[in-house]
Amino acid sequence: MTYLAHTAHSQFGALWLSLVGWTLTCMSLGLVQWREWQVSDRKVVTSGVAWVGIWRACFNSYTEVSEGFRNMHCRSIRLQEASTPPEIAAGQVLMLLSLLVGLCGNAGGVCAMRSAYFGLGKNSSIRLGFISTGVLCLLAAVLSLVPLVWNLSSVVTNQTIRFPPEFKLPPAPDSQRVGGGISVGVVGSVLMVVSGVVFCSYRLPERPEPGREQLHPSRSSPSEPENLRVVSSTGRDNPTFEIQEFF
Structure with missing residues (x-):
């Protein structure tokens, strides 16, 4: 099998980016600060700020x-x-799917890197493993970006949510802005996109065509004896050799 460890250094970095991106997506899923509501009625919301997550x-x-x-x-x-x-509702479903697909992508990336660094499997299967990993990373990024961008658009357009009475929240905030949950999720999705593109760009090294030999310029061919006689313009004669030749 061809030595391929030197061809997968970029994919090794992409694997770390994918792991960091997947971790940030997990953090975004658990954060409640997706939307930050500014509330003027402080009878119940005494801090004047409410957070709405998914x-x-x-x-x-x-x-x-x-x-x-x-x-x-x-x-x-x-x-x-x-x-x-x-x-x-879309965020609750798609973010969970994104975590599952991203986990499969990271697992596939680890297997592909192991095959490339330790010479396991065929060359074609290694390239297929990297491409499959890239596709899964890109799919995970798309699944998370859809609810993130959708909620971001709702914040920008100041969309309201009519919560049930037990939430004790007003039907509409005075103003709202993007919370840290959306920002963290977007960064994680971008890292997943970058890693997916790097994985998909993996190429196997080109094999030399059979019958073609590359001769080193410093090596001489037996059929060309004139190449053996190379006179250096900077060389000097050896006087000892000349005396021995004279006698």
């Missing part, structure tokens, strides 16, 4: 606790509820 809606409140302390009030956002907006 799984929960939370806010800090200083009511019903001792003075100087605060309590975070959170409610779960369920997929089957009629009040759940479509962009959040």
Whole structure:
């Protein structure tokens, strides 16, 4: 089998990018700060700020606790509820699929790197493994970017969410802005895209055509004896050799 470790250095870096991107996607999925609502009515939302994620809606409140302390009030956002907006419902489904596909892509990348560095399997199977890994990374990035961009658009256009009464949130915020959850998810998706492109760009080394030999310019051919007689313009005569030749 052809030695291929030196051909996969870029893919080794892409594997690290993919792992970091997948980790950031996991973090984005768990963060509640996808949307940051500014609320003027502070009777319940005493901090004036509420956070809306794809799984929960939370806010800090200083009511019903001792003075100087605060309590975070959170409610779960369920997929089957009629009040759940479509962009959040899509985020719950597509982000989980993105994690699953990204995990398969990273596992495939580890197997492909192992085959390339340790000379396991055929050359064609190694290239197919890298391409499959790249496709899975790109698919994972697309699956996560769809809900991220959708929720980002909802924030920019100041879309409202009519939560049930138990959420204790107003039907519309005074203003809202993008939270850290969307930012982290976008960075992770971009890293997955870059790694997928690098994986798909892997190429096997070209094999020399049979019957063709590349001669080193410093080597002389037996059929060309004149190449053996090379006189250096900077050389000097050996006087000892001349004396021995004279006698």
